[in-house]
Amino acid sequence: MTRIYLDYCATTPLAAEVFEAMQPYFTKHFGNASSIHSFGREAKVAIDAAREIVAKFLGAVPQEIVFTSGGTEANNAAILGLAASFSKPGHMVTAHIEHPSVLQTVQTLKSHGWKISYVAPDENGTITLEAVANAIKPETAFISIMHANNEVGTINPIRELAEFAKAHGILFHTDAVQTFGKLDIDVRELPVSLLSLSAHKIYGPKGVGVLYIRRGVKINPLLHGGKQERERRAGTENVAALVGLGQAIELRKNEHAHEWQRLRALSQFFIARVMALYPTARLNGDAQNRLPGVVNLSFPGQDSLALLMSLDLEGIAVSNGSACSSGSVEPSHVLRAMNLSPERVNSAIRFSLGKYTNEAEIETTLQALERILAKRARRAQSSTN
Numbered sequence: 001m002t003r004i005y006l007d008y009c010a011t012t013p014l015a016a017e018v019f020e021a022m023q024p025y026f027t028k029h030f031g032n033a034s035s036i037h038s039f040g041r042e043a044k045v046a047i048d049a050a051r052e053i054v055a056k057f058l059g060a061v062p063q064e065i066v067f068t069s070g071g072t073e074a075n076n077a078a079i080l081g082l083a084a085s086f087s088k089p090g091h092m093v094t095a096h097i098e099h100p101s102v103l104q105t106v107q108t109l110k111s112h113g114w115k116i117s118y119v120a121p122d123e124n125g126t127i128t129l130e131a132v133a134n135a136i137k138p139e140t141a142f143i144s145i146m147h148a149n150n151e152v153g154t155i156n157p158i159r160e161l162a163e164f165a166k167a168h169g170i171l172f173h174t175d176a177v178q179t180f181g182k183l184d185i186d187v188r189e190l191p192v193s194l195l196s197l198s199a200h201k202i203y204g205p206k207g208v209g210v211l212y213i214r215r216g217v218k219i220n221p222l223l224h225g226g227k228q229e230r231e232r233r234a235g236t237e238n239v240a241a242l243v244g245l246g247q248a249i250e251l252r253k254n255e256h257a258h259e260w261q262r263l264r265a266l267s268q269f270f271i272a273r274v275m276a277l278y279p280t281a282r283l284n285g286d287a288q289n290r291l292p293g294v295v296n297l298s299f300p301g302q303d304s305l306a307l308l309m310s311l312d313l314e315g316i317a318v319s320n321g322s323a324c325s326s327g328s329v330e331p332s333h334v335l336r337a338m339n340l341s342p343e344r345v346n347s348a349i350r351f352s353l354g355k356y357t358n359e360a361e362i363e364t365t366l367q368a369l370e371r372i373l374a375k376r377a378r379r380a381q382s383s384t385n
Contacts, residue, residue: 008354025240050246059186071198081219089113096337125154152285153294204248208241263292293353
């Protein structure tokens with residue numbers, strides 16, 4: 001059975017070129033970058049090179065780049081670190097549609113006395129400037145709004161939101177894990193205070209991420225110990241993973257413009273065919289202002305978990321929500337926040353495409369979906385007779 005992977009928002013396969021670049025740092029160049037001998041210096045050179053690549057890609061300077069174990073740690077470090085830098089609990093603003101690594105961290109702040117305002121999205125999943133403006137208070141210390149949603153792909157007006165925050169003297173963090181390598185991000189023009197990234201969303205290794213911290217922004221470290229990362233994140237560096245991150249970025253620099261167009265066209269083709277196949281299907285999220293390759297569709301009259309399992313039996317991997325919530329049987333918090341009907345929420349499937357997705361795989365998926373829906377229709381018909 002041919003296996004088809006359509007869950008690129010959850011993670012991406014490691015690119016062959018990335019794996020090749022990482023290999024020497026598992027066995028040959030294995031030194032601790034904090035050591036002063038030649039083995040340590042080799043590791044330090046590799047880390048510095050990776051930091052330079054990340055900084056250049058973002059329009060930042062190397063001193064603004066803090067390496068983490070992934071997007072979750074970056075989000076935790078940004079929110080908890082900012083909160084701890086204030087002398088007493090204050091007020092912050094976030095959105096109902098954030099990733100669990102933000103929402104759960106914010107709950108921790110709440111238990112420590114912080115006041116939280118949650119912004120609801122519009123029906124397309126967009127967090128608007130008006131909604132954020134209505135949520136701030138004179139004592140608002142910072143705002144955390146994701147760049148684009150991981151479930152429906154809607155892109156938020158981050159530049160507009162960040163400029164608003166800056167004008168009001170409020171620090172602004174954005175979770176850019178899903179937009180990393182897909183949208184152009186230049187912090188010289190995007191006035192965010194902090195920004196979170198993760199390597200495994202751009203065909204890099206799992207277990208490595210980035211927290212960009214603009215010069216002048218102070219956070220208290222989440223991890224304590226050594227003096228790594230300019231004393232903002234203690235712990236021996238994962239040199240091989242950082243080399244892989246750098247290589248993944250180099251690959252994306254040459255690919256992402258073409259990939260944007262290819263994935264947009266492939267997604268539009270897929271959506272049109274699904275609508276023809278199942279006319280009551282509904283696209284969730286903004287139809288235009290969305291990440292290419294992220295297709296969240298509701299199939300009214302169907303159950304999302306049953307569809308997901310049926311597709312998996314056909315060798316096709318899809319999702320019905322965030323990978324970090326896969327152990328939960330609760331309906332998507334994102335779709336519920338968009339105020340969609342229970343029927344749409346409970347029948348939603350996310351198909352996320354990537355660089356290795358081709359037309360043949362999309363055609364095979366459509367054929368499998370047609371068989372599954374026809375079989376379920378026959379079963380429903382027989383049960384009513």
